Amino acid sequence: MTPARLLAVAPLVLALLAVSGCSSTWGCSDTTAKRGKAAVRVRVEDIYGQHLGASAEIVDWRLEPHPQRPSDGDQVHFHFRFYDADEFNGPALDVCAVDKKRVALLCETVYSAEAFGPNGDPTGDSWLAVEHPAQVAGVLFIPNDQHYQTRTCAQDGKDGGGPHPPEPATLGDQL
Known part of the structure; x- marks a missing residue:
């Protein structure tokens, strides 16, 4: 085949691969958002x-015993408020109990819908339910919206990929 014919056929071959889904994993890429600064009050950020x-x-x-499990001892009981959030499709934020050096002792995700009574x-x-409640010096929100969870390239190479919220904070993370 001559070089001119190869150049003429190449776009057709690439188009066929794209339509068949064979090339989609070549273009799949994941990006993870940078974790925002944790605070008592945060502005919710998208990805x-x-x-x-x-x-x-x-x-x-x-710190107080949970009413349904008082024998477990003290746990961190916290109240939170969302401002200007949608009651049904609003954001979700990670919240963490931290020690005096802002090291995460335990984190969970809280959805704004949980705030609407x-x-x-x-x-x-x-x-x-932190392991050592006496170490808790505060409770902080991380501003990144966690409700936007799309499939990753590893989960679905054909349809996955794109931007994702940062990994949730875990025990020992410096906030």
Whole structure:
């Protein structure tokens, strides 16, 4: 085959591969957002680091036994509030109990929908069962919206990929 014929046929071959799905894994790429700065009050950020218009705040927290498991001892009981969040499709944020050096002792994801009670008040509460409650010096939100979870390239090379929220904070992470 002459070089001119190869150049003429190459686009057709690539188009056929793309239509068949054979080339889709070649173009699949994942990007992970950078974790925002944890704080008591945060502006919720999307996967691109842009403010979504909503914010969240840890209203208060205390150590006390969980009413359904008092024999487990003290746990972190915290109240949180979402501002300007959608009651049904709003953001989800990681919340962490931290020690005095802002090292995560335990984290979980809290959804804004959990904050809307029967009277529409956007305040909710939750519990963190940390291993050593006496080490807890505060409770912080991480501003990255975690509700936007798409499939990764590893999960689905054909349809996955794209931007993803940062990995959730875990025990020992410096916040």
